[in-house]
Amino acid sequence: METFDYVIIGAGSAGSVLANRLGEDPASRICVLEAGPTDWHPYIHLPAGFIKTFHMKSVNWGYQQEPGPWTGGRSIYAPRGKTLGGSSSINGHIYNRGQRQDFNTWAQLGNRGWGYPDVLPYFKRLERRVGEGDETYRGRDGNLTVTTMDWNDPLCEAFMEGAVSLGIPRNPDYNGAIQEGVSYCQRTIEGGLRMSAAKAFLHPARKRGNVDVRTHAHVTNLIFEGKRAVGVRYLKGGKGGTPVEVRASKEVILSGGTYNSPQVLQLSGVGSPELLQSHGIEVRHALPGVGEGLQDHYAPRSVARVKNIKTINELRRGVSLWVEALKWATTRRGLLSLSPTMVYCFWHSGETTESSDLQLTFTPASYKEGVQGQLEDEPGMTVASWQQRPESRGYVRIRSADPFTQPIIQTNYLVEEIDRRVVVAGMKLARRLLASKPLAPYYAYEDFPGPKVQSDDELLAAATERGTTTFHPGCTCRMGPADAKWAVVDDQLRVHGLQGLRVVDASIMPRMISANLNASTLMIADKASDMIRGKTALEAVKFPEQA
Ligand SMILES: Cc1cc2nc3c(=O)[nH]c(=O)nc-3n(C[C@H](O)[C@H](O)[C@H](O)COP(=O)(O)OP(=O)(O)OC[C@H]3O[C@@H](n4cnc5c(N)ncnc54)[C@H](O)[C@@H]3O)c2cc1C
Numbered sequence: 001m002e003t004f005d006y007v008i009i010g011a012g013s014a015g016s017v018l019a020n021r022l023g024e025d026p027a028s029r030i031c032v033l034e035a036g037p038t039d040w041h042p043y044i045h046l047p048a049g050f051i052k053t054f055h056m057k058s059v060n061w062g063y064q065q066e067p068g069p070w071t072g073g074r075s076i077y078a079p080r081g082k083t084l085g086g087s088s089s090i091n092g093h094i095y096n097r098g099q100r101q102d103f104n105t106w107a108q109l110g111n112r113g114w115g116y117p118d119v120l121p122y123f124k125r126l127e128r129r130v131g132e133g134d135e136t137y138r139g140r141d142g143n144l145t146v147t148t149m150d151w152n153d154p155l156c157e158a159f160m161e162g163a164v165s166l167g168i169p170r171n172p173d174y175n176g177a178i179q180e181g182v183s184y185c186q187r188t189i190e191g192g193l194r195m196s197a198a199k200a201f202l203h204p205a206r207k208r209g210n211v212d213v214r215t216h217a218h219v220t221n222l223i224f225e226g227k228r229a230v231g232v233r234y235l236k237g238g239k240g241g242t243p244v245e246v247r248a249s250k251e252v253i254l255s256g257g258t259y260n261s262p263q264v265l266q267l268s269g270v271g272s273p274e275l276l277q278s279h280g281i282e283v284r285h286a287l288p289g290v291g292e293g294l295q296d297h298y299a300p301r302s303v304a305r306v307k308n309i310k311t312i313n314e315l316r317r318g319v320s321l322w323v324e325a326l327k328w329a330t331t332r333r334g335l336l337s338l339s340p341t342m343v344y345c346f347w348h349s350g351e352t353t354e355s356s357d358l359q360l361t362f363t364p365a366s367y368k369e370g371v372q373g374q375l376e377d378e379p380g381m382t383v384a385s386w387q388q389r390p391e392s393r394g395y396v397r398i399r400s401a402d403p404f405t406q407p408i409i410q411t412n413y414l415v416e417e418i419d420r421r422v423v424v425a426g427m428k429l430a431r432r433l434l435a436s437k438p439l440a441p442y443y444a445y446e447d448f449p450g451p452k453v454q455s456d457d458e459l460l461a462a463a464t465e466r467g468t469t470t471f472h473p474g475c476t477c478r479m480g481p482a483d484a485k486w487a488v489v490d491d492q493l494r495v496h497g498l499q500g501l502r503v504v505d506a507s508i509m510p511r512m513i514s515a516n517l518n519a520s521t522l523m524i525a526d527k528a529s530d531m532i533r534g535k536t537a538l539e540a541v542k543f544p545e546q547a
Contacts, residue, residue, distance in 0.1 A: 004031040004212070006532070007232050007248040008255055009219045009264065012086020013518055014505040014525035015255035016197035017126070019213070020143070020205040021529030029210055031246050032202070033217040033234050036082035044089045045193050046328075048336040051375070053090040059083040060090055063259060063406050065469070068394070070414035072464045078409060079471065080259060084215065085198030087257065088518055091471065093194060093339045095146045095186040097123055097175045097523075098515035099355055102389075109510050110481040111491040113527075113537055121538035122526045123175075123519065130190075136541070137176045143200040144522065145190035149342055150333065154309060155364040155381060155442055156184070156342050162436025168347055179514065180356045182345040188518070189339070192332025197522060216241070220403040222252060222268040222501065224284055229501035239404050251500050251532060255525070258473040258507040259396050262291035263407045265477070265488075265503075266398045270495070279401045285497055289486040291407075293478050294394040295512040297359070297470040298413040298423065299386035300463040302430040303366045305444035306379035312338070312365035313375050341384075345433070346514075349387075349425035358426045359514065360385045360433065366447075369466065380447065383433055385426030386470055388514035391416035396476045413467065423467070424459045472517045477507040492531050493524075504528040 006022055008015045011034035019032050036059055043049030044059065053059055061080040067073050081087035100116035107115035124139035131148045163182035164170060171181025188195040205211045218238045223231035223245060231247035254261050265271055269284030271291060276283050315324060315335050327334035343362040348355070366380025394412035399405050414420050427449065434443060445451070449462035480487030482496050487510075489495055493502040506521045513520055530537055 001231070001245050001247050002031070003247040003249055004029045005248065005250045006030045006253060007246055008032045008253045009232060010034060010086060010255040010257060010260070010505065011084045011198065011202055011213060012081060012255060012257055012505065013088045013197040013521040014528075016085060016088070016200070016202035016205075017522050017525035018253060018255060018504060018529055018532075019211050020201035021526065022532060023205045023208050023211045025533065026208070026210060030212065032211060032213045033219055033232060033246075034084060034213065034215050035218040035238065036084070037215050039084040039089050039196065039198050041083075044083065044085070044196065046336055047093060047189055047192070047194055048338055050090065050092060050340055054079055061259070061406070063409060066408055066410045068410065068412050068415070070420070070464045071467070076411075076469055078259070078469055078473070080257060084202055084213070085196035087471070088188070088197040089194070091518055092341060092516070093187040093189050094341060094344075094516045095175065095188050095519050096344070096515040097519045098513035099179050101355055102511070102513035102515070106479070106510050110484065111479050111510065113491060114479070115540075117540040117543065118537065119523055119527065120541045122523045125538065126522050126526055132172050134173065134176050136543075137173070143204065144188060145195045145200070146186050147189055148186050149184040149339070151338055151342060153342070153364055155306070155311065155439075156362065158438045158442060159343055159362045159381075159433065161438035162433050163345055165436050165438060166432060168345060171346075174344060174346060179346045180348075182343065185339060185341055185344050187339050189337065192328060192337040197518075217244070218403065219256070219264055220267065222254075222264065222270075223247075224268070224498075227285065227497065228499040248500065251502060253532070254501065254503045255505045257505050258294070258476050259407060259409060261503050261505055261507045262396045262476045263398055263403075265290045265495075266407075267401065267403055270498070275397055279398055281401055287488060287496060289478060289488045291396040291476050292393075293475045293486055294396055294409070294411055294473060295390055295392070295475045296411045296413070296473045297386040297388070297390065297512070298411070298419075298467050299384040299470045300423065300427055300467040301367065301382050301384045301448070302427060302434060302446070303380050303382050303448040304434045304446050306364070306381050306442050307444040309379075309442050311379040311381060312363070313377060313379055316375060346388075347429060349422045349429075356514065357388050357422055358385060358429060359388050360426065360430060362433075381434070381442075383430035384470070385423070385430045387419055387422035387426065389512055390419045392419050393475070409473075411469070411473070414464070420460055423463050424456050427459045427463060470516070472512070474506040474509040474512060474517055477503045478510045479508045480510055493528050502528065502532070
């Protein structure tokens, strides 16, 4: 059996950073196992290819969530990347870190070293910010290029002016001192191409020669000796493939993402004894928190019909598309370089909210049934709105002992009343933004939820009818102290009660943050890499108010 120092399961956002950082030690031998293929497909790299990879089974797990009590009986589609770069190879390229309170809350839950001053140096070390940014907050020398949306569109400008007319200020950097305000999106795009975690971290690491990346390697379970994880079993070639085992002399690191990391643990006998026994799996280690606590952002997308200007809906057809293709080929700009969202607006749902609890996005386009993936034919513009820090929690539980059967994903969107209230407040703000004076020359009428929908109950009914995931699942292997029943890993990301095993990905977040999750997942992996290598953590940032 081959032996490496470290075996990393999953070459996604977290796995790519880990491979890079652990591989900095020339003496370390690292094996990365990825269920999906290499990231060769051009749609991964072309920013507008997002709309294609959204449903592309070859690079996407294409999961379905269970219907929840507040999703009108619908099972919501849940894409997840299955290729080098993982979800960062199919995501919407948005770079958004979250608010300082998010990380301070993680620390307050008993996680030492995870407050905002502690995590900020890692956000900085990772990025190469191009454009505006205060050096206290932004990095200039990292691998991950972060640029600002450069699409000059009158609708975006009018939307931002509309926000200003409602008292929401323009914010030059929502990843800086404060998040609140309206801004063009910051994106992981460089030279008109996607900057996935694989491109930024994994591919450079492979060149060093001590990182062995194996694709089409579907991990079925972990190998234990007593309470110590010593290796990993996978099927080479995926379902029906050849069984292979690799050993880790130092550590196994599970970076399979929020849905698959708990699945791999449960398949390996780590989790709730009742769940495991119900599927005939021997309990290796009882840990009831595995898979529990799933959180995600739930967004209804408000749509208005547009007049007097072309939207993306028309630009992506016929001659216009050819013109745009030529523009991208010659300048790397234009429609094909776009992300699914162009403008971000962070605001609060009520006067008593201390920091923005609403995230709204604007796109001069609209989607069939409000689901990203298929543009409508008539001109349209969309404002998606969601509660940033939802209270509702669900779970990920294996459906069977077969590693190729998708786990049960129950997000429980909106089960907590506060979530319903904030989502309704978001829809009201979306309506005001779309109907603002600066957008009036282009605003034809509200299509969804539509003028007949007025009361809070009617808005909530519309939200349950058409809301969808914003693709930000987290919190299924939560970080917390050993005496917290829900905790799966400690603040060094080691699985409680086991040795030689860490979980490092979006699943370890103890609470949902006010952001899309890619930036913080990269940060988690970078910070974890120092822990694994036994290095001293980067020095916490001292803010003037602490001096
Ligand atoms: C459609 C979409 C749009 C998004 N848009 C944005 C956005 O604009 N901005 C943003 O910040 N975030 C966005 N996100 C979320 C963000 O990309 C993810 O939160 C982040 O990439 C998660 O990183 P991860 O390392 O936890 O998991 P992933 O990046 O998903 O990596 C997990 C990896 O493990 C592999 N794996 C899983 N199980 C196994 C197994 N059994 N054996 C071997 N390999 C396995 C997977 O194939 C995958 O490559 C989006 C996500 C999606 C899906």
